[in-house]
Amino acid sequence: MTHPAHTPASLPATRSKTTFPAAGTSGRARRARVEPMAVRPLRDGRYAVETDGSTYVVDLDAHTCTCPDHQLRHARCKHLRRVALEVTERLVPPPGERTAVCAVCGGRTFVPTAFRGPALCPRHDHRPGDLVRDRETGTRLIVVAATDERADRVETVEGRLVANYPTNADYGAHEPVFRAVYLDSLRRDGDVRRYAFPASRLQRVGTRVTDDTDTESRPSPTEEGTASPTTA
Structure with a gap:
């Protein structure tokens, strides 16, 4: 079964669109921050980015997006920038990780995709040393x-x-x-x-x-x- 290029095969639960302060940016960087978007991680490590009217798929590792701006102009589009921003702000997990629930406090945390042990948030996780x-x-x-x-x-x-x-x-x-x-x-x-x-x-x-x-x-x-x- 095939799917249209702009429609992810499997989407997680709907997330509300959000914005960020412009922070003195301009052009695509500004649009990535101020335009309402919802970023949702997919099971294959990519991200669905929902805007007003369209949904595109971003692959951070490959630096690609299914939007026309990237496909036709090879630009680092606002969708790629927005996903990178949300990963940096720890709003969505980075590539290779998934969202999990801390076994101590129940808070949200990120763990490697294949991790199967009890998840712990940074506050409650400890490492040797x-x-x-x-x-x-x-x-x-x-x-x-x-x-x-x-x-x-x-x-x-x-x-x-x-x-x-x-x-x-x-x-x-x-x-x-x-x-x-x-x-x-x-x-x-x-x-x-x-x-x-x-x-x-x-x-x-x-x-x-x-x-x-x-x-x-x-x-x-x-x-x-x-x-x-x-x-x-």
């Missing part, structure tokens, strides 16, 4: 591992679920678990113990620990500890 703060104690830790497992399904070495510890009562049992080490423990001799936390219990401090960071601030190979009831 991130410097974070324990909301319960105020102490600083370094994230050493991310898991796709929920706090009500991860057991500690004591055989207790992470979600069942009293210190985790204020955090969702459905939240993915992260493993982290206390920053102060890296400055002491002996094994460095890992601890398991629900995602929202860890608050990002804003500094990422890298290989260039002083060794006193970097996590070394760790073993699972048993000194604390929340150790996992």
